[in-house]
Amino acid sequence: MIQVKLTRSKSGIRRSYFVDFGIYLFLFLFGLFMMLPMVYAVSNAFKPLEEIWFFPPRFLVNNPTMQNFRDLFMIMSDSWVPFSRYVFNTVWITAAGTAGHVVLASLCAYVLSKHKFPGKGLMFSMVVLSLMFSGAVTQIPNFMIIAKLGWVDTYSAIIVPAFASSLGLYLMKQFMDQMIPDAVLESARMDGASEWRIFWTIAMPMVKPAWLTLIIFSIQGLWGTGANHFIQSEELKTLNYALSQILAGGIARTGTGSAAAVLMMIVPIIVFIISQSKIIETMSASGMKE
């Protein structure tokens, strides 16, 4: 997924193959280490119950079975609220939250990065500083605001705050600083392009890797939305919440829980693969620089 571009032939810089090999070996081992939990989760989902508690424990599955998934669907089919409702809730929260977040973050970041106005520095440092509050501190004020807005027990309580998450704004601002040369915007302005047009047809395509990355972050974060103190009605609860209830069933549900975890992992992974391939596409396609 990560493309390594060797510039050996072009730049004429001396690179020893020995060090190359060492770096690749290190990266390979590191990647393997990072992958362990995922491999473990997937292989657990296919283990029959007696193999999950086998001694000595096995890392990989020996007799793969679909039993866990079958159990999962059986449990899900007689849930109080139809299971599809949980799926819809999560999909809706993820889609709406991500769309709003990416649009809002890009617009704000563009202005903060490429325009001059009084109080700009102050505003930006407020955004960065807001990243440093620990979540526990803002819980009570957050709840009060949502309650005053009358959003308790609605989708908006999760979706709208996600729009304004400062992480995306900060990410987009940093990328726009790096990737968009002022000269390009200048010349577009000379040619009479409107500010919106500059933003939409020039700035956004140039920072495509940034907003693709942001989409991954946002989907990953929102997809995992679990129990939430703003949501009380069962009809509004999310997939993650529904699946985590299965694990509450105790040791006998270990396998089913792993199957649920794998199902939860699939969507973010697909999003990640698609957007990563898109990022690499842009890299080979874009040649426009100063």
Added chain:
Amino acid sequence: MGHLFQQDAYGYANALLLKYNFISSPILWFENPKYMLGLVVVVALWTSVGTSFLSFIAGLQGIDRSLYEAAAMDGVRNRWQELWYVTLPSMKPQLMFGAVMSITGSFGAGAIVTALCGMPSTGYAAHTIVNHLEDYGAIRYEMGYASAIATVLFMIMIGTNKLVQKLLAKVGE
């Protein structure tokens, strides 16, 4: 995840160590103050690399390729110089983003300790600032003291942030 360092002989680490006779009885990984903190660090690393990693990949795509050729012309000879004088300075904004994310992430670590070692951990050996905050805010309801902890934590983060900013300004010099 929990299985790897599970406390009984069914955990992977214990099973391995038992099998090759390094130990004679299973180690209580998350109850023994000797191992707790180290293991929490490993698990935190495991879960934390993603964010800055992704932004670094995207940042690397934004580097102008011709800079490398220009650098080679200007006498950059090996890959360390290339890294230090071209790659890192070109992606300073992403480095800053990664740094801020790591700072907020690691100072804010608390849930992971609760998940692995319980709340509070044995002998408070893996107690973090955020655990302390939760202890006084959500269990003992001493809101004034909890707010003070949060404020101090906030100050520490700002300080670290400023420090990293200073350090990053030196990259490529």
